[in-house]
Amino acid sequence: MGVTIHRVHTSTLPADDDHPYRSGAWRPQHIEYDATNLRCEGVIPDDLDGVYLRNTENPLHPNIERYHPFDGDGMIHMMSFSNGEAVYRNRFVRTRGLEIEAAAGSAQWSGLAESPLTSPRPDGWGARTRMKDASSTDVVVHGGLALTSFYQCGDLYQLDPRTLADKGRATWNGDFPACGVSAHTKVDEHAKELLFFNYETTAPYMHYGVVDADHHLVHYVPIELPGPRLPHDMAFTENFAILNDCPLFWKPDLIARGIYATTWNPDIPTRFAIVPRRGSSQDVRWFEADPTYVLHWINAFEEHDHEGHWVVLDGFFQYDPSPSVPPDADLNTRMFRFLDLYAMDSRPYRWRFNMTTGETREGPLDDRVTEFGMTNGLHQGRAYRYYYSVVPTPGCFQFDGITKNDLLTGASESYMFGPGVFGSETVMAPRPGATSEDDGYLITFVSDVPNDRSECLIFDAQSVVAGPICRLHLPERISSGTHACWSSTEQGA
């Protein structure tokens, strides 16, 4: 393996750190590497041509009081593939917050599990204000740039998808929204558009927008909500964007006191805003459905039948969005119950909205607890057959395996990583000249805690159960984290 150290960042975390999300599979890194000639078990497919990008949380300083894993600074891991060879590198996202805290040598903003009122600095980012924009949630590739984002809304940081060189913040020629952009921007590979939303605690509470391939903001409209909400993800079809209003949200009277505790309102329906992709606020069609909270959507598409024009939306329905904890539960159990996908009972689900009649139909797609669904990116917004999701680790925010579901036959198959080995969000990389939707590869990073190493695993997407066809060893064990993406060379990576 040819490894060079690009930069070592200063960490002020304790050497004997035992925080559950700063140890084990979540042990943060502070060293940036470039690596070639990676130790390889198996063969790298010579038609795999593009980059796998993965965002992870890597705190460099202890929080003021309580650390939450979503506070950690964003670090992108990149594995590029071309002609049967792979190159790895990792880089912190050069956020403004990272620079300010590096200069101070300590945390300068309060985190998700702390009150904004206790933040050392009066400025900051995020819908709840006075947070650090860690840009650690999501990553996509659009218009030739990797864009990292933060779930509480913030800047979009631009990186070269292969070198991970810092390309500054997206400005959209001065049109970038003052309240920022939420994680889960969506790339339509056919229209070459970036669709996005943001949210804030003042009316109209949400906006939706479109950015073209040249990074120009070409559409931006308010989506009026009845109050402050916590949307995490959006979906799209060929003609519509789909925003959501789930009944798990901050209480306005508590916000006024600086308290951002979420409350579950089981008597309020979930509402869906379906808006033409270039539509105005007046064009929004609202649909109601059973109350739930949805962290991530899988896909959406349109279809027509004798009953009318349907918008079909698939995602992970939480049957218990606000899990209770025993009265004597310790602080960590209380704080991290929203990170246990089993506790929230998150399972694949389908909503069908009839644009002709206004009817909503809904019901389960699968009875297994899964999340972080991925599809062949060329089928996003369009009819599709397969999705790939993670099998969560009971009790914590880690992933034990991956599952492939066939919506046509109802069949599913899984691969489990093994004891103490935890995976990443797993992307599907279509094979050039693919002859079917699942003709391609699945790619993930794993963190093998017992052996203290990380690998990049490559699967044949047509046979997940067969296990990886290739394992590439990384220079250092990576921290578990959140989202990932695939971008082929043809798509601009």
Ligand SMILES: [Fe+2]
């Ligand atoms: Fe997410």
